[in-house]
Amino acid sequence: MTLAARVPGSFRDPSGFVFSRQGVIHRQIAPSYAPQYERLISSGLYDELVSDELLLPHEELNVRLAFSDEAYKVLRPAQLPFISHPFEWSFSQLKDAALTTLRIQRAAMKRGMTLKDASAYNVQLFDARSVLIDTLSFELYEDGSPWVAYRQFCQHFLAPLALMSRTDVRLGQLFRTYMDGVPLDLASRLLPFRTRFGLGLGLHVHAHAKAQQQYSDHSPSNKTRPSRGMSLKALQSLVTHLEQTVSGLKAPSQQTEWADYYAANNNYGEGGLDAKERVVQGLIADRPPNTVWDLGANDGRFSRLARATGARSVVAWDIDPNCVDANYRQVIAHREQGHFPLLLDLTNPSPAMGWAHRERMSLAERGPVDVVLALGLIHHLAISNNVPLSQVAAYFRTLTRRLVVEWVPKEDSQVRKLLATRPDIFPDYVQAKFEADFANQFRILQKISVEGTCRTLYLMEALPG
Amino acid sequence: MDMNLFVLGYLDAGTGSLVFQVLVASLVSAGVVFGGVMTQLRSFFSRVVLRHRPEQSASESPLSSDKPVSAFHGEPTLESASHRKAA
Numbered sequence: 001m002t003l004a005a006r007v008p009g010s011f012r013d014p015s016g017f018v019f020s021r022q023g024v025i026h027r028q029i030a031p032s033y034a035p036q037y038e039r040l041i042s043s044g045l046y047d048e049l050v051s052d053e054l055l056l057p058h059e060e061l062n063v064r065l066a067f068s069d070e071a072y073k074v075l076r077p078a079q080l081p082f083i084s085h086p087f088e089w090s091f092s093q094l095k096d097a098a099l100t101t102l103r104i105q106r107a108a109m110k111r112g113m114t115l116k117d118a119s120a121y122n123v124q125l126f127d128a129r130s131v132l133i134d135t136l137s138f139e140l141y142e143d144g145s146p147w148v149a150y151r152q153f154c155q156h157f158l159a160p161l162a163l164m165s166r167t168d169v170r171l172g173q174l175f176r177t178y179m180d181g182v183p184l185d186l187a188s189r190l191l192p193f194r195t196r197f198g199l200g201l202g203l204h205v206h207a208h209a210k211a212q213q214q215y216s217d218h219s220p221s222n223k224t225r226p227s228r229g230m231s232l233k234a235l236q237s238l239v240t241h242l243e244q245t246v247s248g249l250k251a252p253s254q255q256t257e258w259a260d261y262y263a264a265n266n267n268y269g270e271g272g273l274d275a276k277e278r279v280v281q282g283l284i285a286d287r288p289p290n291t292v293w294d295l296g297a298n299d300g301r302f303s304r305l306a307r308a309t310g311a312r313s314v315v316a317w318d319i320d321p322n323c324v325d326a327n328y329r330q331v332i333a334h335r336e337q338g339h340f341p342l343l344l345d346l347t348n349p350s351p352a353m354g355w356a357h358r359e360r361m362s363l364a365e366r367g368p369v370d371v372v373l374a375l376g377l378i379h380h381l382a383i384s385n386n387v388p389l390s391q392v393a394a395y396f397r398t399l400t401r402r403l404v405v406e407w408v409p410k411e412d413s414q415v416r417k418l419l420a421t422r423p424d425i426f427p428d429y430v431q432a433k434f435e436a437d438f439a440n441q442f443r444i445l446q447k448i449s450v451e452g453t454c455r456t457l458y459l460m461e462a463l464p465g
Numbered sequence: 466m467d468m469n470l471f472v473l474g475y476l477d478a479g480t481g482s483l484v485f486q487v488l489v490a491s492l493v494s495a496g497v498v499f500g501g502v503m504t505q506l507r508s509f510f511s512r513v514v515l516r517h518r519p520e521q522s523a524s525e526s527p528l529s530s531d532k533p534v535s536a537f538h539g540e541p542t543l544e545s546a547s548h549r550k551a552a
Contacts, residue, residue, distance in 0.1 A: 203492075230487050238493055
């Protein structure tokens with residue numbers, strides 16, 4: 001019996017769709033897309049993009065493996081260990097994805113093709129590189145045609161990058177509200193006034209937004225159409241100018257709360273941190289996990305430890321955009337495969353989004369994983385955010401099969417800091433209550449005190465059912 | 466620009482964006498052409514200026530291109546000596 005299901009988020013493009021069979025992702029190509037696919041392969045564009053690590057490779061399968069009758073081809077793309085959303089990316093990751101999209105467009109134009117869309121959701125981190133995952137994004141280039149994905153590129157990449165770079169790095173979260181990218185008129189209003197005078201943002205965001213408003217109630221009639229087409233050379237110049245504009249945007253240099261935690265601001269001496277590493281390694285090494293989520297990963301120190309134990313994919317989640325960006329740059333610089341630094345506010349985790357809440361998966365829908373690491377996290381949830389320990393335990397159980405969690409008592413300097421500016425309304429925040437609440441959701445397998453600190457590490461296993 | 470000729474795909478490309486894109490692309494291309502012309506003009510005039518530069522005075526003898534010169538105290542470098550040997 002072959003269990004196959006269409007991926008709910010794959011319905012917009014009539015050229016094909018994605019389906020899953022026994023957990024393996026496949027792509028079915030519609031007969032109407034045959035000329036474009038043939039050109040992609042025969043022009044050498046596919047080989048070039050795959051060898052340049054810009055496009056996710058695939059293999060062609062027997063068409064009898066199609067999900068439905070109307071199939072021209074069935075592809076099995078290289079399987080991604082994890083799908084992330086653009087609002088979970090740091091500045092550098094979004095910038096790399098933008099430059100990847102433009103490099104692909106440049107290569108496509110040289111071989112008589114063009115990108116028909118430029119969605120940030122079509123780019124994912126794979127083998128420590130940003131790659132296009134949608135093989136059906138290519139269209140035949142028609143002489144004189146403009147780039148139909150220009151607007152989408154500006155909304156999905158240029159506007160959020162500009163806002164993060166020039167206004168505030170947290171504005172990357174606008175993607176959560178505007179799934180098809182940040183509206184250019186909004187970006188234009190939020191950007192500093194001086195950006196109007198730059199050739200890059202002045203044109204592609206501010207003037208572009210004005211042009212959209214100007215033509216908002218015009219259908220593409222003969223009056224609104226320019227009299228001439230757009231030469232290939234002009235199109236190439238446009239892409240070059242977009243590349244220059246994106247490259248010129250620098251990562252914001254805002255100081256954030258957690259950026260120097262392990263370097264200067266932590267609760268451990270070097271000995272305490274080493275002891276914690278040894279304990280964590282011991283707890284997960286007995287049954288090396290395949291998939292790990294490190295919640296509150298900071299610079300990814302413990303994510304790397306988990307990866308070193310043999311985990312195939314480790315997602316290093318953190319709330320601090322600067323931590324995530326620094327971690328991402330390290331992953332790219334050292335080509336750390338299977339390591340995904342991403343942004344997450346655990347008190348408001350990524351929701352299911354899009355049409356019928358089924359286009360983009362929530363955090364929990366992308367789990368459960370083999371192991372969740374929740375190190376130095378509990379006190380932030382329970383004390384800073386008033387989440388009862390019983391609810392923390394219940395939510396963690398939806399995310400993982402095994403849990404490595406650190407108990408941080410009130411005597412700890414970090415907790416004392418949290419309680420310094422507010423009354424202690426947490427009489428239940430004691431270790432016995434923590435153990436009792438977690439025992440309702442997990443079986444406690446091990447409990448080890450961390451040498452040189454007042455903290456305790458636990459290994460737990462989710463209760464069945 | 467006849468939009469009926471284009472394969473617009475499944476995306477709404479936006480009328481304003483399409484029209485604006487053509488204008489920007491023309492502007493940017495013109496910028497590229499202008500930049501190229503400016504570079505050529507600059508290199509032409511720099512050649513003209515060099516040609517008409519006044520002769521050096523006899524007291525300032527030009528450096529011999531054969532003489533190896535180091536950035537450090539004017540001593541010949543090992544590298545330049547070895548290049549000369551190889552030559």
